[in-house]
Each structure stands twice: as C-alpha cells, then as structure tokens.
Amino acid sequence: MGVNYTQKSVIEIMNEILSAVRDYYDSDYAYYAERSEDEILTVYEWCADGKEWMREQIRMSSTKDAPRWMKEEILDPNDSDYSVFFPLGEGVMGILAAVGVHRGGCGLELLHTTAPFMGQILAMKKAEKKQEYLSYHDEMTGLLNRNSFVEYTEGLDVKELESAGAVSVDINSLKKFNLEFGHDYGDEVVRRVAELLEEYFKGDHVFRLTGDEYLILCENIPYEKFITQVHDLHTKLDNISLDLTSVGYAWEKVEIDTDRLIRGAEEMMHQEKQDYYRRERKEDHRPIIEQDLLDDIRGGRYIVCLDPEFDIQTDSVSGASAVIRYHHKDLGVIDPKKYLDILEQTKLSYHLDIYIFEQVCRTLQNWVQREIPLIPISVPLSGVTLRRDGIAEELIQIARKYRVPTEYLLVEVSDVDSHLNQEMIAATTNKIRKGNIRVVLDQFGSKQSSLASIAIMEFDVLKLDRSIVEDIVGNHRCQVVAQAILDTCRRLGVNSIASGVVTQDQLNVLKELGYQNAEGVLFNKPITVETFEVRYLGQ
Secondary structure, three states: OOOOOOOOOHHHHHHHHHHHHHHHHOEEEEEEEEEOOOOEEEEEEEEOOOOOOOHHHHHHOOOOOOOHHHHOOEOOOOOOEEEEEEEEEOOEEEEEEEEEEOOOOOOOHHHHHHHHHHHHHHHHHHHHHHHHHHHHEOOOOOOEOHHHHHHHHHHOOHHHOOOEEEEEEEEOOHHHHHHHHOHHHHHHHHHHHHHHHHHHOOOOEEEEOOOOEEEEEEEOOOHHHHHHHHHHHHHHHHHHOOOOEEEEEEEEOOOOOHHHHHHHHHHHHHHHHHHHHHHHHOOOOHHHHHHHHHHHHHOOOEEEEEEEEEEOOOOEEEEEEEEEEEEEOOOEEEOOHHHHHHHHHOOOHHHHHHHHHHHHHHHHHHHHHOOOOOOOEEEEOOHHHHOOOOHHHHHHHHHHHOOOOHHHEEEEEEOOOOOOOHHHHHHHHHHHHHOOOEEEEEEEOOOOOOOHHHHHOOOOEEEEOHHHHHOOOOOHHHHHHHHHHHHHHHHHOOEEEEOOOOOHHHHHHHHHHOOOEEEOOOOOOOEEHHHHHHHHOOO
C-alpha cells in the first residue's frame, strides 16, 4: 500500500523550527522576521504556554518602534535575548531570535546555522506561491488568465444561475501603440484597460485571454444593471481615447449556455472592430457625419413619410409605418439607404430614430388637435438605438411630452440584429411596453430570425417577413409556414401583418389563409404625412 505525503505549508514549517528553537533555549518567544530599512515585512512567532502572542503588534509597528532584537544583533550568550542577522538581498535583512531566554550561557550556533536555512525555505515557498498565482493570473495586469477561464467554465453549473452576462473587450490597434510609442506605453494601455474592467465589474470574473483581448463573466446580474455597467465602461474607455477598444456583450436568463453567451459577446465585439477599421480607412469622418446629420435634421431635410397598412378584408387603411426620406437640394426626395448604412456603422442612427419617433408623436398630437381619426403608427428602431442605455425611458418621456394616446404609438424591433440576442431585446421592449407603447416584432420568418423570439419576447404585433410573402403564391411550404405563424399569433392574442405585398395574387393567397392586415407597394409607396391625410383620412 502506498503512503500519501502531504506537503506542509510555510506556517507549519516555520512553526516547527521556531518551536525547536524556543525549546532549545527555553525562551518565552522565538521569532523569524524580515525587514528593510523602513518597513517590517514578515514576522513568524512561537511562544511558551501562557504567553501572549505579539506577532501582530510587532508586525504593525514601525522600524523605529521595533523591539531591540530586531534593531540590532544580540550575540552575548549572557543576555536575555539572542538575535542573529543575515542579508537576503535588495536591502532586506533576515532575523532569527530567541526572546526571554531562561537557559543562560547557551551558544548561538543553532541560530547561526538555522537562520539562513529559514530564509531559503521562505524564499522557495514565496517562489512556489508566485508560480501558483501566475498559473491562474496574468503577470502584467493581475487579472485572471486563460487557465482560470478554463477552470471556471468547466466548474460552472449554469443550472444554479438565474441570469448571466458576458462582455468581450479588445484593444484596437495595440500593435500600432507599440510601434509608434514603444512597448512600455503599450503595456501601460493594457494595464489601464484592465484596471477599468475591474473597477466597473467589481466582484465579477475578469479575464485577460490574449495580449489585447479581455472577457468579463457576470453571474446573477439583472439586465438593467448589466447594460448600465457596460455603457458606463464603454463611455469611460472612449473618454480616455475615442475608439480605444471594441466592446461586445450578451446577456441570458433562459436556458443559459456559457459558450453561446461568450460567442454572442465576441461576435458583437468583432463586428464593432470591423466598423472601427472601416472608420479608420475612411480617416474617421464620424464627427463630420454627426454634425452633418444634426444640421440636416434641424434644417428639415429629413422627411418622415408613412407607409400605409391595410385591412385586406375590408380594403381600408388600418395603420402606417414611419419611414425616412431625404430631401436633396437637386434630386428632391430620395431614399437615403446608403447614408443610413453609414449611420449604423458609426452608431449615429440613434439620432435619426429619435427624430422619427418625435415627429410621429407630433403628427399624432396634431391629429388629436384637428380631430382627425387616429390610426396606429409604428416607428422602426435600429439595433444601435435598442442597445442604448435608458432608451425605454427616453421614448416614454417623449410620448408623455406630446400627450400621445399610446395605443396608437408602436415601435418596431427585429431579432435579426446580430448584436442583440432575444433576451436582451426582450428586456428593453418589456420596459417600453410598461410605458404603454406597443411593440411590433418585425421581419419574422426571415433567415436570421428565430422562433425562440416568440417564446421569450412580449409583443403586440408580428410582421410576417417579405421573404415568405415573395414566394407564397407557388410555394406550398411558404403557405404552410405563413398559416402556422398566423395561427400562433391568434393563440398568443397578437395581431399579424403581412409585409412586402407586391402582386394581387400574393394578396389573394393571404386572404385565403386568413390574414387581416398587409402592407406593400401593391397598396402604395411611402408618402408624406400631408398626402396620407388627404388620401386616407379624408382631409
């Protein structure tokens, strides 16, 4: 049978040696200590029965107030205290002492022989402890490293979690920092980012996975708190240097999957990094684009148009979707799609979304004042806007400002945004719905949409994606899918709208399936509010 050997701790080893020293000299105390010129660094103590432990008192004292045996060597065998000194290097002195000796006249050979040995033991144990620490921590930043990440994820029981969040952070162009300013500067950037991650996510697991990449994992954190911490961190990083980092994040509370959570955060981060490189190639015209956008909004060059929605069973208008058009000085009113793509990449589409939402609120207020019959109007929100901290409260405040009957005000969201999972969208839209603003789940049935959205999200209207409507005439499978979605909406108690209706044949099939509402160019293209009033509201 084999014998199991347990490695002793530093304290156990030091106590055994100090106990032997105390017994040999029959002293009240035995000490091993290390000190520099101005600081007591380490104190180990062993005392006789009935004596008060003095270690902490000695450890907290200054070198000036330290006991005599620590200030000077005491080599007289007739003294009541003995102490021997030996240098450890870098201005540090090791000290082995017997204090309150009762066996007078003893030689000091034991102290002289044992003291260096104790210093070596302590140095070896410190090295082992440092090596063990570095096995699970990053040497430069002190953050947890990849070994810690692997051990944490392997040992994590997601069934015990109520929610979880992941944040992926990557320093942009770290190699450029190193080349232009030197590696010392680059290392300082790495350390500063690490400090901020720990500051904004205290108590969470913060890892440095590679030279420029970090990961944060949060357990049992509410979405509102999580998203606020992410935005505060991102704002702080941008305040230090604009585009210093690319940040991605994901949050889940239903059937939590750590790999999927991390993958979602990293995909968002990589998308943001691609946007960063696109901006860099364009010499980063974001400030100019932003100023141009705000000037165009203030100058009234962005026009909110309405795309009518029809009750196809009664052939009457049942609602409208707000879309934006740009009034070019030479070309007139045009579709600004290319410009909108740039706004999305530069995270400026939020300004336009808020402008459209406020214009729709003004329109509804105007209709109330003019006693025009109200119809519901939906406003599409970009992923950039949905990711914005406090967006729900901002929309609710705007609606209250114009005293809009909120049953006629809707926002359109889509689960095809690669930056947000269904649970993150749901957390935001639930807050919007609490303000009595209704929610439309847009583009449902597209290749990127997920059936899980219906189970996770609370919404009031579902829009069948135009990709299904496009093939619905000759494709039996499309008809089966469209019918199943309609039946699901009815059982959930939500309205459904078929999008992208172009031909009369498509409309006929939708009627046969039982769809009540539809939109598309078959009915009309987006038109100005004034034209909409004349054509559909009898003004």
